[in-house]
Amino acid sequence: xxxxxxxxxxxxxxxxxxxxxxxxxxxxxxxxxxxxxxxxxxxxxxxxxxxxxxxxxxxxxxxxxxxxxxxxxxxxxxxxxxxxxxxxxxxxxxxxxxxxxxxxxxxxxxxxxxxxxxxxxxxxxxxxxxxxxxxxxxxxxxxxxxxxxxxxxxxxxxxxxxxxxxxxxxxxxxxxxxxxxxxxxxxxxxxxxxxxxxxxxxxxxx
Numbered sequence: 001x002x003x004x005x006x007x008x009x010x011x012x013x014x015x016x017x018x019x020x021x022x023x024x025x026x027x028x029x030x031x032x033x034x035x036x037x038x039x040x041x042x043x044x045x046x047x048x049x050x051x052x053x054x055x056x057x058x059x060x061x062x063x064x065x066x067x068x069x070x071x072x073x074x075x076x077x078x079x080x081x082x083x084x085x086x087x088x089x090x091x092x093x094x095x096x097x098x099x100x101x102x103x104x105x106x107x108x109x110x111x112x113x114x115x116x117x118x119x120x121x122x123x124x125x126x127x128x129x130x131x132x133x134x135x136x137x138x139x140x141x142x143x144x145x146x147x148x149x150x151x152x153x154x155x156x157x158x159x160x161x162x163x164x165x166x167x168x169x170x171x172x173x174x175x176x177x178x179x180x181x182x183x184x185x186x187x188x189x190x191x192x193x194x195x196x197x198x199x200x201x202x203x204x205x206x
Contacts, residue, residue: 021134025127026055032123040115050105058098065090114180121187125170132163139202156201165194 030048037044106112138148138155147154169190176183 054098054102058094062094
């Protein structure tokens, strides 16, 4: 139950749907962040540039880890350098590196504040919703009619549960009118609660 297939072919190249989904979500996130920063009188253009730099750094980190993990195949077929998929930890390392770089740029510019952090709540929520709609993720076996079918067995569609949970959170947070720090705390509670409920469907086997 997802909008994208596992692989997307563009000519001779086969792209992972996760990479395509991340790119789509990245573009949406940039647009939403820029709009939110302008609404709060921050320099949206400058921070968008930092975000692009951080994303490029993350991509380089991912490629370097992938080369180290699968260097023989890349040596035999250099074309796979851009499209090969590395180990699961490579993406987390790349994302962590890009986030640290971006936060360092913001901190160096003296822009850290509760209002700045608040700007990211709605974009982050909506990008998670979009990614969940694009990429399939299944959990435990279920007999519910909305289950995702694989080889005749139905599983909980965790991506749809996540899209619903985070979508409701985004709607509620968009209507929140309290202080910035209270909104951030509410967002963390809602996000963690949604993920906790979703994880229950991921571990059950009946």
